[in-house]
Amino acid sequence: MTTRFVSATGLATVHGEQTLAVWYPAPVLANTAEAAATQAAAAFDRTALAALVATDEARGTHTEVVDLTIDLDAAPESVADVYLRLHALSYRLARPNELNLDGIFSHLVTVVWTSQGACAVEGFEATRAKLLARGAVAVYGLDKFPRMTDFVTPSGVRIGDADRVRLGAHLAEGTVVMHEGFVNFNAGTLGTAMVEGRISQGVVVGAGSDIGGGASIMGTLSGGNSHRISIGSGTLLGANSGVGISIGDDSIVEAGLYVTAGTPVSLVDEGGKVVKAKELDGASNVLLRRNGATGVVEAVSRTGSAIKLNDALH
Numbered sequence: 598m599t600t601r602f603v604s605a606t607g608l609a610t611v612h613g614e615q616t617l618a619v620w621y622p623a624p625v626l627a628n629t630a631e632a633a634a635t636q637a638a639a640a641f642d643r644t645a646l647a648a649l650v651a652t653d654e655a656r657g658t659h660t661e662v663v664d665l666t667i668d669l670d671a672a673p674e675s676v677a678d679v680y681l682r683l684h685a686l687s688y689r690l691a692r693p694n695e696l697n698l699d700g701i702f703s704h705l706v707t708v709v710w711t712s713q714g715a716c717a718v719e720g721f722e723a724t725r726a727k728l729l730a731r732g733a734v735a736v737y738g739l740d741k742f743p744r745m746t747d748f749v750t751p752s753g754v755r756i757g758d759a760d761r762v763r764l765g766a767h768l769a770e771g772t773v774v775m776h777e778g779f780v781n782f783n784a785g786t787l788g789t790a791m792v793e794g795r796i797s798q799g800v801v802v803g804a805g806s807d808i809g810g811g812a813s814i815m816g817t818l819s820g821g822n823s824h825r826i827s828i829g830s831g832t833l834l835g836a837n838s839g840v841g842i843s844i845g846d847d848s849i850v851e852a853g854l855y856v857t858a859g860t861p862v863s864l865v866d867e868g869g870k871v872v873k874a875k876e877l878d879g880a881s882n883v884l885l886r887r888n889g890a891t892g893v894v895e896a897v898s899r900t901g902s903a904i905k906l907n908d909a910l911h
Contacts, residue, residue: 600628600629600668600670601626601627601628601668601669601670601691601696602626602627602628602629602630602632602633602666602667602668602669603624603625603626603627603633603666603667603669603681603682603685603690603691604624604625604627604630604633604634604636604637604665604666604667605621605622605623605624605625605637605640605641605664605665605681605684606621606622606623606637606638606641606643606646606662606663606664607619607620607621607622607646607662607663607664607665607677607680607681608620608646608649608650608660608661608662608663609660609661609662609663609677610658610659610660610714610715611658611659611660611661612656612657612658612716612717613657613717615676615706615717616675616676616677617658617676617706617708617715617716617717618676618680618708618715618743618748619663619676619677619680619681620680620748621680621681621684621748622641622646623637623640623641624637624681624684624685624688624690625637625640625690626685626690626691630666630668633666634664634666637666643662643664646662647662650662653714654727655713655724655727655728655730655731656713656714656715656716656717656724656727656728657716657717657720657724658714658715658716658717663677665677665678665681667681667682669682669685669691669696669697670696670697671697672697672699672700673697673698673699673700673701673704674704675704676704676705676706678704679698679701679704679705680764682696682697682698682701682765683742683748683764683765683782684748684749684764686765686766686767686782686783686785687745687748687749687751687764687765687766687767687768688749688751689751689767689769691767692767692787692801693767693783693784693785693799693800693801694783694799694801694825698783702741705741705742706718706741707739707740707741708739708740708741708743709721709724709736709738709739710736710737710738710739710740710743710744710747711728711734711735711736711737712733712734712735712736712737713728713731713732713734715743716728718739737760738760742763742764742765742782743763743764744759744760744762744763744764745759745762745763745764745765745766746759746762747759747764748764749764751768752770753770753771753772754768754769754770754771754772754773754774755772755773755774755910755911756768756774757773757774757775757776757777757778758774758776758777761774761776761777761778761779761780762774762779762780763780763781763782764782765781765782765783766780766781766782766784766785766796767783767784767785767786767787767801768780768785768786769785769786769787769788769789769790769804770788770789771788771789771790771911772785772786772789772790772792772911773790773791773792773910773911774792775791775792775793775810777793777794777810777811778792778793778794778795778796778808779792779794779795779796780792780796781796781797781798781800781816782798783798783799784796784797784798784799784800784801784816785801785802786801786802786803786804786806787801787802787803787804788803788804788805788830789804789805789906789911790802790803790804790805790806790807790808790906791806791807791808791906791910791911792808793807793808793809793810793811793812793836794808794809794810794811794812794813794814794834795808795812795813795814796808796814797813797814797815797816797826798816799816799825799826800814800815800816800825800826800827800828801827801828802814802827802828803827803828803829803830803831803832803846804830804831805830805831805832805903805904805906806828806829806830806831806832806833806834806904807832807833807834807904807906808828808834809833809834809835809836809837809838809852810836810837811836811837812834812835812836812837812838812839812850813838813839813840813855814826814828814834814839814840815839815840815841815857824841824842824843824858824878826840826841826842826843827843827844827879828840828843828844829843829844829845829846829847829848829879829881830846830847831846831847831903831904832844832845832846832847832848832849832904833848833849833850833904834850835849835850835851835852835853835854836852836853837852837853838850838851838852838853838854838855838856839854839855839856840855840856840857841855841856841857841858841874842856842857842858842874842875842877842878842879843878843879844879844880844883844885845879845880845881845882845883846881846882847881847882847899847903847904848880848881848882848883848884848885848899849883849884849885849899849904850885851884851885851886851887853887854885854886854887854894856874856885856894857874858873858874858875858878859873859874859875860873860874860894861873861874861893861894862874862876862877862885862894862895862896863888863893863894863895863896864895864896865895865896865897866896866897866898874894877896880896882898882899882900883896883897883898883899884896884897884898884899
């Protein structure tokens with residue numbers, strides 16, 4: 598892999614000795630650290646961030662300017678480093694699974710994400726009382742990851758509910774995430790796509806694909822699953838379906854059908870031969886369905902018309 602560097606100037610929110618979050622408005626990707634730093638310095642006026650340096654006594658935080666250049670192939674070294682990697686994903690400077698995120702949870706802390714900014718968890722009720730003195734306080738989440746749109750607003754996408762997309766999501770131009778859709782960090786789309794279901798960490802979805810309402814794609818954060826799943830181009834996951842294997846191009850998973858790696862599947866085109874679904878991992882032009890009479894999960898070669906997204910929605 599070619600060495601890649603990302604550089605940016607950011608604004609860090611700090612509580613005591615702990616960095617809670619860092620916003621990078623204009624990260625830059627280059628093949629050398631020197632080139633990345635030079636281009637980043639020209640990409641955003643550092644004085645604009647310097648003007649935002651301040652202390653917030655109610656939150657017990659202060660802001661400071663951060664200049665950072667990182668090697669995307671090396672392991673993260675700090676909170677500021679992790680945030681720059683997450684920005685790189687959401688700014689489409691790197692694709693999911695194509696940068697080093699080893700150990701990121703050990704760097705990040707749980708933050709109270711509020712309408713008045715990031716707050717430390719410890720002593721938050723006292724902080725809330727101070728914040729209420731200057732206006733209403735909404736708590737959006739208690740998490741290590743913020744909403745993507747509070748830090749990055751990528752061009753050419755629609756997001757029905759910003760709470761459903763984490764910083765570090767990679768949304769290609771033309772992607773629509775409907776209100777019940779969800780996209781985790783280090784996951785997302787590689788082209789125009791409709792997302793009404795769940796795209797878990799590590800999952801990528803190809804161009805022209807539709808993740809139906811309530812559909813779920815298994816990730817790698819919990820449950821012992823280490824297989825990174827991909828969904829090909831022009832593929833449909835029907836409403837309330839789910840997959841624990843990769844699905845190739847121009848394929849369909851029937852609504853309501855959940856296929857895990859160990860699911861027995863009857864190969865209709867091979868006389869009903871039964872295999873585990875993992876043997877179909879990544880296969881294209883396949884319809885996965887449940888036989889309405891027998892309840893058997895079947896795989897049938899698919900030669901029909903391609904999935905078509907509604908251009909007016911994208």
